[in-house]
Amino acid sequence: MADAAFWAICLVVAPLFFAISSFVRGGLAHVFGPLAAWLNALAVLGLTVSFARSGPLRYAIGGWQLPLGINFRIDGLCVLMLAMTAVTGLAVSMYALGYFSLRIGSARQMSRHEQQRLFFWPLWLLLWAGLNGLYLSSDLFNIYVTLEITGLAAVSLTALSGKPAARLAALRYLLVSLLGSCSYLLGVALLYRCYGILDMAALSRLVSPGPLLWCGLALLTAGLLLKTALFPLHFWLPPAHANALAPVSAILSGLVVKASFYLLLRLWGEVFAQVLPPAAYVLLGALGCGAVLWGAAQALLQKRLKMLIAYSTVAQLGYLFIALPLIRLDPGPAARQAVVLLILSHACAKSAMFMAAGSIFLKAGHDRIADLAGIKEVLPVSSFAFVLAGVSLMGFPPSGGFVGKWLLLGVSLAGGQWWWGMMLVTGSLLAAGYVYRVASRLLVFKAPFFSRRQAIPPVMEWSAVLLAVLAMLLGLLAGSPLELLAAGNQVFSPAGLEVLR
């Protein structure tokens, strides 16, 4: 059995290699893509096993030790994020395999479709490599490059659908992510100027309050907030996520926004946790509350299914930010575990939702919520997947969302800051509202009439269901991943910080 470092290398190298191969040999793209997805899942499995055995690890790339070189830092949080990407990515890849094998429309549409398939795989694999690289890396500038890979691939994937609306959304997305990267880069530059080092863990030992640190940190955070689409910076997200192709929407909503949030969690939760004032956390929490309310309200008002799901992403991202002040508040690991659980379950549930919505769209030929009545007669599995994912988003037991929110509620009550808890409950009620709005349509008994009789490959339906079931069961299965987080994580736990100092 190879060691964790070997698997970590595979996680970056394999997607890159298959991305290039599937570009050069376009005819084999649909072979290389899923192959890469399975290999990636295997590598994550290997990584998890060897990580559980041997604990956290640093790996010096090029053999250059710390101040000079770039390091991989493999700890519990990193492994969990990689696993989330692997599982969701695998499901999306299987879905995409079905999606791009469809034969539809005129000859012209077919040729478009063929082009989309040819470019989907390499772009998606590059995006995947970017995400894996981001989670593994411990170097702030290296993370900038991985963020750029992720962002550029996400933009290209958004525009892949070729619709004018999608292209417009992609252009906005690109401009926003340019601004975000620029801000992030300046932040990194300022921190480097202060401390002469780029490694996050090393930085956490060196930081001391000072004007340049505040500026750098503000810039880093602002850039990442833009990319995470925290209210009120979310304006670019709904059109981009709603107008992309179905597998792309699932990737964007489930995985891509998580990457920049993960980074915020690293920076605010561990690297700079010692120097940041509590008020800053409260500010982010307040913005999170705004996101929950605004996103849910907008979701309730939407007429199109995919727009509804996209706004629900805005709302769900709000929860993650509400968790930040609670992490600050809580001396124990509960809040940290909760936020990780929320991230994982949202990734599964949201991807499943977009995948199911994509199947529904193909079958019905539109995604107007008002006209979807009776779709369950023709697409029982996808409708089930959608509703199950929705229920898990609402935070119904035993879903991962439920356990996460429950833990956060406990922390907020124990810490005497009940308003955060109240916000969580309100958010869940609102989520129940918009999920019910769709579910009541989907599940109603009515003779369906749809103009397009598109056969949906079973793999598309079942991959969505499996993800939704996983999101639902995450609450029951939560024990072992959380153990992984707690056991192997020196840096992420407060005790780890002591060790470092």
Added chain:
Amino acid sequence: MMDAMGIFDMVLALALPWLGWRLLASPDLFRAMVLFISLGLLMALTWVRLQAPDVALAEAAIGAGLTGALFLSALRRLERLSEAERRLAFAGKREEEDEIPPERHRRAKPVAYGLALLLLAVFVLLLAWSLAQTPAGGGLGPAVGEQLGQSGVRSEVTAVLLNFRGYDTLLEVMVLFLAALGVWSLTRVRLPLQDEEPGPVLATLVRLLAPLMIMVAGYLVWIGGSRAGGAFQGGAVLAAAGVLLLLANVTVVRQIPAALLRWGLALGPLLFLLTAVVCVAAGGNLLEYPPQRAGAWILLIESASAVSIGVTLAALYAGGRPPEPPAQDRGGEQGPGRDADADAGGRQ
């Protein structure tokens, strides 16, 4: 000490933001582009003054040269479009607005605008103050100096780029590859009509300049090991040769088979990646070259990358994927809504 070079620095430092401001304030986009190219030039001088010759080389080639050419070609394409649109409007055949709802007007209120400006100004001043407070210093300069002997090259920047932080560069090569991929996924290339030949002046210029550029590119890659230069600079100059050929509408460019182009784009990233893996297979860490052969490995990677960077940047300039094998003449197919990619289809 305010000698002539001190004044030089001051003038340069003042000219940059002034130019930037004029550029964005200029009502004519063409003039803005010209100003942008001039700004790139002044930036390159600034890098020289700040003792960053590598960056100056890259800026001269990419910042002032290629980016400018990219902007100019985009502007020209847009202008052509707006002319076509005007003609359509004149003929009363203006296309219907598509499904995008018209945007709400978001004209910022003067108060909000003023407030935002104030906030920006405060932040910038704070930043300026804190920059002035912090002494520039140290960084990793000494560490690089110590390890330079083991890196296989004599140029510090090349050592950082290809060895100490080679992983960054690997990913960066991927970003470039990704950009080409993104552009190819977006649209097909529109090459000019086949029957138009370059004029005699242009033809001569191309015949003289293109080989010279290719030679200089090779020189830059070679010299990168010991002083300023390297894969990016060399690749950028190579791309300039490609752009020149594209501009002159030379027949050879059109006849490059798509498969060859694909390999050209993939060569650098693939070789870099394989090198990284070979390092692991040989028992080292990722990208840990064998110390005594590091120089040769780096030169190999750089040469392959330079070729790919050149092809990629030229492909980015061309702005689309090559036409599919049963190539029809795409030249005449221009104007709003005529692109085969434009019709959306009902798929999500």
Added chain:
Amino acid sequence: MNTLLFYDFSGLALLAIGLHGLIRSSHPLRKILAANLMTSGVFLIMISGARGTGQTMIDPVPHAMVLTGIVVSVSTTAVALVLVCLVQETTNRALLWQKRKREKWGRTDG
């Protein structure tokens, strides 16, 4: 006050102007130009921080980072420009967020 700070401030000014332009200008090409100005400003700050102050030596790491940044920036710019052209083609509109009044295209003339 050394010349080092000139360039720092110059970079900051470029950054601020670029940001203002990115948010305020209505034409996407100008927005992309503004974003390029911003990144140039950031690069300027990075490099001027790397210059030695007499006794200390030049720090090549920011130089390498800026080189990476330049390549990343030209990649994004290229994708953005193609997108702008496509959006314009398919929607007949050049403006993104703001009023739809067309800019004066014509050059003064030549």
Added chain:
Amino acid sequence: MSWQYSSAALFLLLAIVAGLGRILRGPTAADSMLAAQLFGTCGVAILLLLARGLEWEVLQDIALVFALLAALAAVAFALRTWGGTER
């Protein structure tokens, strides 16, 4: 660096700045373009001066790249402004 070199470089830089006014004023596109070309030439000259003054050979390479790329820009400008072959 001797004062002759540095003041000559300064003079050329001032020439560039003066040329900026020409770009801004126009009045024709050709004026802007020629001013930009002037920049290229001045830039090469400044680099060569600095190369001699500081005895820093690398700057000659940069000057070379400058000159080559200025030619590219000239072609791009010319084709854009006067139609040229590309349609």
